[in-house]
Amino acid sequence: MKTKKKYIPEIGIFEITSRCNLKCLHCYSSSGKAKPNELTKEEALKVVEGLKEIESKEVCIIGGEPLLRKEWEIIAKKVKDLDMKFSLISNGFIIDKKIVEKLAELEPCDISLSLDGATAKTHDRIRGVNGSFDRVLNSISLLNQKNIPISVITAVSKINFKELPKMINILKGKNIKWNIQATAPVGRFSEKYALTDKEFYTMGLFILATRQKYSKGELPVLAAQCIGYNSRFAKKGLFPEDWKGCKGGTDFISITSEGNVKGCLSLPDEYIEGNVRERSIYDIWNDPENFQYSRNFDVKDLGDFCKGCKYGEICKGGCITMSIGRTGKPFNDPFCFHRMERDIFND
Numbered sequence: 001m002k003t004k005k006k007y008i009p010e011i012g013i014f015e016i017t018s019r020c021n022l023k024c025l026h027c028y029s030s031s032g033k034a035k036p037n038e039l040t041k042e043e044a045l046k047v048v049e050g051l052k053e054i055e056s057k058e059v060c061i062i063g064g065e066p067l068l069r070k071e072w073e074i075i076a077k078k079v080k081d082l083d084m085k086f087s088l089i090s091n092g093f094i095i096d097k098k099i100v101e102k103l104a105e106l107e108p109c110d111i112s113l114s115l116d117g118a119t120a121k122t123h124d125r126i127r128g129v130n131g132s133f134d135r136v137l138n139s140i141s142l143l144n145q146k147n148i149p150i151s152v153i154t155a156v157s158k159i160n161f162k163e164l165p166k167m168i169n170i171l172k173g174k175n176i177k178w179n180i181q182a183t184a185p186v187g188r189f190s191e192k193y194a195l196t197d198k199e200f201y202t203m204g205l206f207i208l209a210t211r212q213k214y215s216k217g218e219l220p221v222l223a224a225q226c227i228g229y230n231s232r233f234a235k236k237g238l239f240p241e242d243w244k245g246c247k248g249g250t251d252f253i254s255i256t257s258e259g260n261v262k263g264c265l266s267l268p269d270e271y272i273e274g275n276v277r278e279r280s281i282y283d284i285w286n287d288p289e290n291f292q293y294s295r296n297f298d299v300k301d302l303g304d305f306c307k308g309c310k311y312g313e314i315c316k317g318g319c320i321t322m323s324i325g326r327t328g329k330p331f332n333d334p335f336c337f338h339r340m341e342r343d344i345f346n347d
Contacts, residue, residue, distance in 0.1 A: 007285070007295070010247075011058040012051035013254040013265055016044060016075055020064040022091050023128030024114075026155050028187035028266040028321075029256075031064040038257040041071045043276070047255055048078045050281030056253070058085035058109065062265075064257070065091055067099060076106050085109040089153070091127065092136035095143070104146045112151040112179070113139055117159075118166035126159055137170075144174060151177040151222075156203055157193040164206055172219040180207055181224030182335065184325035186266060194326070200335050204228045226319035230311045231337035245316030249273075249291025253281070263291050266321040293320060293330060303332025311338055 019034035020027075039047065051059055059079040066072050067090055079086040086106055092113040103111060113136050117123035120133035127133075143150050152171060156164070164180070171178050182200055185191045195203065207228070210221050229243035248254070248263020248271075255261055259276040260269075261284045273291060274284035284290060297316045302309070305327065306317045317323060318333025326334050 005295070007250050007291075008055045009051075009057075009253045009285070010251045011060055011253075012054075012056040013060045013062060013252060014044075014047060014051070014075075015062050015064065015255065015257045015265060016066050016072060017064045017069040018257045019068045020091070021068060021093055021129070022065070022132060024091075024188070025126050025128065025159070025193065026157060026183045026187070026189040028184070028189070029064075030187045034064070035258050039259050039276070041074065043259065044071065044075050045078050047259070047276055047281065048075060048082065048084075050276065051253070052082040052084060053280075053282045054253070054285045056084060058087060060087040060089060062089040065093070067094055073102055073106070076108075080106055087112070090114075090139075091132065092139035093129070093132055095135075095139035097142060100142045100146055100148070103143070103148055108148060110149045110151050110177075111143055112153050113143075114155070115152045115167070115170070116154055118163040118170060122160050122163055126155075126157075140174065140176065149177075150175065151179050153179045153181065155181055155183045156195065157183045157189070158195060158199070159193055161195065161199055161203065164203070168210065168214075168219065172214060177220045177222055179222045179224060180227070182226055182322070184226070184266065184319075184322045186268070186321060186325045189325075195335075197334070197340055200227075201337065201340050204231070204337060205233075208233070226322045226333070226335065228337050229315050229318065232341055243315050245297060245314075245318075246294045246320045248320070249294040253285060255281075261285075263294060264321060268324065297331070301331045303327060303329050305332045305334050305336065305339065309338070 017034050017038060018031045020031035066088060076086050086108050087110040089112040115136055116126040123133035124130050182195055183189055185194050204227050207221055207223050252263055254265040260272045261274050262271050299313050302312050302317050306312050317331025318336055320330045322335055323330050323333040
């Protein structure tokens with residue numbers, strides 16, 4: 001079935017390199033060394049132009065560790081020159097005063113840093129390099145000194161689940177948005193560290209309670225898109241009160257360091273819709289045969305966890321990455337608050 005609807009992405013996510021200086025246990029792309037065929041500077045700038053052509057409102061530069069690519073500033077400046085918002089996700093390991101000065105000149109709408117524990121022992125274990133905890137805290141301090149908007153991303157697993165309450169004292173009152181997300185068993189992440197149903201639900205209730213306890217001025221807490229939809233308790237407290245399925249291919253577009261185009265970077269390679277070296281971003285994005293999982297979803301595609309659910313047509317089986325990571329198939333996310341609550345209350 002073909003679609004004629006025009007889709008305009010809220011954000012283009014551009015992985016400018018797979019090179020990384022850390023060895024994170026949960027890395028979905030198994031980053032480390034730069035890929036041998038990564039896009040050249042000229043090709044990367046053309047990607048930014050392509051994102052403008054499809055009317056992207058924001059470009060988020062990520063890696064690997066994006067700051068390890070020597071042209072990161074040139075790519076970011078291109079985003080700004082084309083009048084799009086610029087954001088960046090970093091592990092915070094190499095951010096120093098010089099980099100902060102460059103970031104300040106670019107006026108980003110957000111710099112997101114990864115903080116995966118309340119202690120150096122936990123964070124450094126997850127990140128695979130000693131000293132990474134102290135480095136990211138120093139980066140937060142340097143960015144705050146320049147009044148650069150900061151978010152902290154915490155990827156929750158069994159390793160750091162119990163440290164969430166202690167992290168509040170690190171983050172509150174520092175003009176930091178806290179983005180909490182559950183880790184899906186894809187890439188390097190092992191299933192043995194994945195949250196149980198009970199832990200996942202408890203994490204959601206923690207987000208809700210923290211939001212209620214602290215004002216947005218003290219500690220704004222954001223729930224990732226894989227948390228909390230269709231809950232009888234948390235509809236006004238967690239992210240997707242109006243969750244309508246995966247936004248990859250409708251509101252998001254992602255480009256890998258090799259030029260492959262997906263809706264969401266964490267999706268497996270069978271969700272590659274084309275490559276920017278072979279077709280323009282405009283053509284890939286507007287191809288009616290692409291992004292079928294989000295643009296032309298059918299309730300018949302729902303997996304066993306979701307079949308017959310009254311919310312199935314709306315939520316489309318939840319987060320596809322989490323669904324594939326936990327069950328091996330899309331539209332079948334077991335981390336659904338509606339299902340969990342139905343089991344708890346036997347209704």
